[in-house]
Amino acid sequence: MTDMTERPCPPSNSHSFAGTVGRTIAESTPAWPAPIRPPAGAPNVVVIVLDDVGFAQLGCFGARIRTPHMDSLADSGLRYTNFHATSLCSTTRACLLTGRNHHSVGMGFLADFDTGYPNARGSVSPSAGTLAEMLGARGYGTHALGKWHLAGPAQMSPSGPFHQWPTGRGFDRWYGFLWGEDDQWAPELWYDQHRVDPPAGDGYHLSEDLVDRAKEFIGDHVTADPSRPFFTYLAFGACHAPHQAPREFIERYRGVFDEGWDVERVRVLDEQIRLGVVPPETRLAPRNPGVPAWDSLTPQERKLCARMQETFAGFMEHTDAQIGRLLDFLRQQALLDDTVVMLLSDNGASGEGGRHGSLNEYRYFLGLPDDFQDNIDAMDELGGPWTHNHYPAGWAQAGNTPFKYYKSYTFAGGIRTPLIVKPAAGSRVQPGVRDQFHHVIDLAPTILDLAGVSAPETYRGIAQQPLHGVSMRYTFHDADAPTTRDRQYFETAGQRGLWRDGWKIITHHQPGEPFEHDQWELYQVDEDRSETQDRAGEYPELVEDMVAAWWREAERYDVLPLDDRKRERAEAVDPAASVRTRYEFLPGTRALNRVLGPDFAGRSFTITADVHRPDKDADGVLLAHGRRAAGFSLFVVDNQLWFDYNLAGRHVVLTSDFPVPTGDTRLAVRLDRNGLGAEATLYIDDTASANCHLDRTLPGGFGCLSTQAGHNSPSPVSDRYQSPFRFAGTLRKVVVDLDNDQQDTAEEVWQAALAQD
Template sequence: MTPADATPPGRTAAESTPWWPAPPTGASPSILTVILDDTGWSDFGCFGSEIRTPTIDALAEGGLRYTNFHVTPMCSPTRACLLTGRNNHKLGMRFIADTDTGFPNSRGRIDPGVPLLPSHLRPSGYGSYQVGKWHLAPGHEVTPAGPFDNWPLHRGFDRFYGFMGGATDQYAPELYEDNHQVQPPRSPDYHLSADLADRAIDYLRDHRTYRPGSPFFLNLALGATHAPFQAPRAYIERYLHPPAGRLRRLPGTRRRPAVDVNAPYNGIPQTIAQELARLNRLGGPQGPAHYPEGWAAVGNTPFRLYKQYTDLGGVRVPLVVHWPRGITDPGGIREQFAHAIDIAPTLLDAAAIPYDEGQFDGRTIAGTFADAAAPAPRNTQHFEMLGHRGHPARRLESCDDPPPRHPLRGRRLASVRHQPGLLRMPRPGRRRAGARRRAVRTLGGTGRGTRCLPPRRPPAQGPALPRHRAGAAQRRAGRAGSRGRPHAGSLPYDGQ
């Protein structure tokens, strides 16, 4: 096939004109995406956490923080959404990739006919590199002999270094390079996170050296925030002794008996004394830890629940975007609704690469980079995981109409819109004077029970309840409204 800008060859060499592709101009931006598992608002310093994350904070200070960004409640479906721009149920990735159920919505891999982001970038001269967690191939295909159809190289990446499953030991990981298994480097201070960072640097160094001027796409997916938790001891030591008075029991909370965190994983019960004796080994090669539900809830503060659930704690996560060329107000905050399916079209838009919008469920949010008032690109998104379900939402233009009735009762969910009173951002964005925000909540089930709750105010007649009595009344009302199907959850948003 003759390129469009090449002269057709003649019958002989003398009658033909040689042609070579034009060298890259360097105008297209290089792209780096960093994915962290099981990470919530309370894990980033720039989102209000006491955990020190200086590099992420610096990126946020020179970029943007999105306070209304969402994912699916599990890792494989979110990765599929991010790399394809499509909803996970349409890709054959309803759940995690370990199992092929035999049904088209859950085959443990992305449908072969759906292109991943590297395939869209390659015609524009991009080199693509996957480093870290993949988790987009069914378990029975992760063998030394393949098949390799769902491995990174076959799905469009030029190089791969990392692990294929959902988790691996941080000190003795099961690693793969390209299409073959490799041993981790032998070093007394080895840790997987540092190894992945070093390999990412190596790939980019080679790219810059041998493909000068051409852009790259690097997807770095660390395993450190996913079980097993094995942080280097130096990081653990920073948080072993919190300042006096910082840890205290909240008023009204009750003491609970200690929990055996070992037995659920290996069937071997341990006493509290045995568990305490192992405490100092946590985080090291002999002491990996899983994620207790309590700490999972803390990490997703101020939202409810955690991964697997379609409640906000399972689907709303921090997003930091850093692009000096395209962001006009560094350090700004964006409140537009966005989802992992919006990332791929956003990156293509930012790179000025033409694409067919019909191939994506997501839409670009690049317009928000320079305009804090830009509208959200979509007003419909569904959420479902293991029967915890959401629904296509309609845009709510007004809260004056009475909500439709719904036969099912379920737990009420917090608003998908950013609630300024829930968490003080380090540098909150400005709000119009006197503006009142209304929280949009729903009843569980198929999502037909949308309710609009106005700002809380004292009753029109009679004195307001004392604070402690009002809180008790609200808790009783919450318990009454949450009885019913425990896993029915609807999560609409209003497109704002």
């Protein structure tokens, strides 16, 4: 028998112990590690991100939309009028949370795509720690709320992996949605790492819910340990389409925009000049291609387009009211003075609504033109639960006044966004306008500077990239201080630009064209904010020098290889990924997207449910794909089998010719693709019961549409039931069999991903 005293001792952490360990307690001295804390006086930080909100859509930046709470932040703090984001959502958020350029951290484009190259992985590299990771390691409590869109589809599973979800990137708590957009009335929500239904009751709205939860997280934090500061990241779904808001907010703007977008742009520019948001000599950019003159529209067209803008304005003011609720909470809890608040938009306003806008933006991607009279008839429903509306491009350009183009462009309309910073009270900052050039990568260094926290060289054993941005703190006390930035590149899907020392080159690249054929434009943006005077012909040597500088920046920050692909990018799939054609769903389960679940787009398929109905009242959903905006559902109602195919609000409904039996039964639907359409057939115990023709089927790319077995939530695909409409009998399983006849949907995947960003 081995002598116990001769056994090797197990590893211990006593080497870091400050006390002493003897043979007994009497011979030992206890010690406790000091809690990890940032330097004394480190402020709380709240970062509020608006979605698709243009430079001119806040009152304090010239809008006629009422935003009193955001304006109050600006009045007590700083308005940055020469601030730049990237031109898309995922890319800006990656820059904001890491302080590095988006290509360098693997987010060269949307999180929807992993192209197989380091600069476009669809998630943030572990070599680029997030603000939550950096602040959390120094003792901050960290909370994320709202839109994430920094995890790829392959990582969106209820069973993980979760390392690119907010809770895997340094946030202690998270409540929000994973994709680029969501329904404000019925979102698909996640609480940390599990899905939750929106709170029950009439009048639910996502923006209100997010603020309620932010107050809860902050309240829990300061109750548990008021000595620790907190970092709260609140990323609204507003004001991305669908533009949805309570009716009373929309009604406040009835008739306000009847004079149209051309008049509105002139009024807004005048107000911007009065506020000092732009220099007095600033001129309006020309009307964007495809945007008609307001006076050229018919009276009915003007009526519809004005109502679309009224809806957006109501959405914007409603969002402001929720921000006011959060600020009131911080004020009531004596937290606001000790809190830095930053508010920005992720990119410029979106022009994806086209000439008239749409009641349901998915119709564009389905190839279903909006029926103009239908839109007129449904005007009073805009912003409500059964619409998924987007305003016309003319209002988006007005929202980007005085600039041209929109989100996804590297012109000012895509990348110039409002930024408001309210420092903590101890900063003694003189409120006002700041005009130094800055970029979204500068926000993380600023926050770290204010917190007294240094970016680590390693994090969890991984060497960290240096920060690419600089602190903006020098601007707090000196409105006239020269900018500390000398250059910044821009790139989105081949659209390129470079700002350097007050000059900017831009190229409007056409996908598929050789990059060497691009025509570079040159603007002296310190004097020509709206990029109206192309001076490339006057200064060809400067253009050549700046183009060479762009390529150097591209190499330095991993922009290469340049990728202007559309459909081909959507087809870029890891060859090691499995391609499944059969899925077995257990009741209550959910597949979140076409990568992890069935890809129904443009192909034939069969859905078969193995059920037991104890009686004729055993109704409910067998399998649903999607929600109110679009999708399809196979369900039992009134003792019949139903299949409702929802083409962006246009329903094709198929009902069985004979009743569904009680007891054990097999219920199925078969879709046989026929060009862009299909033939649909219902089966009860292998006997065909009914069939119909679909002129069009759902395209690829609707990442926001999940597939659910035995229920349909968060909103119903069909108006013949209310969510979740769980199947009341026994649902043993639902089998989805996909045929291998899928037509090419890559272009639709690309377009839908852009719309959902």
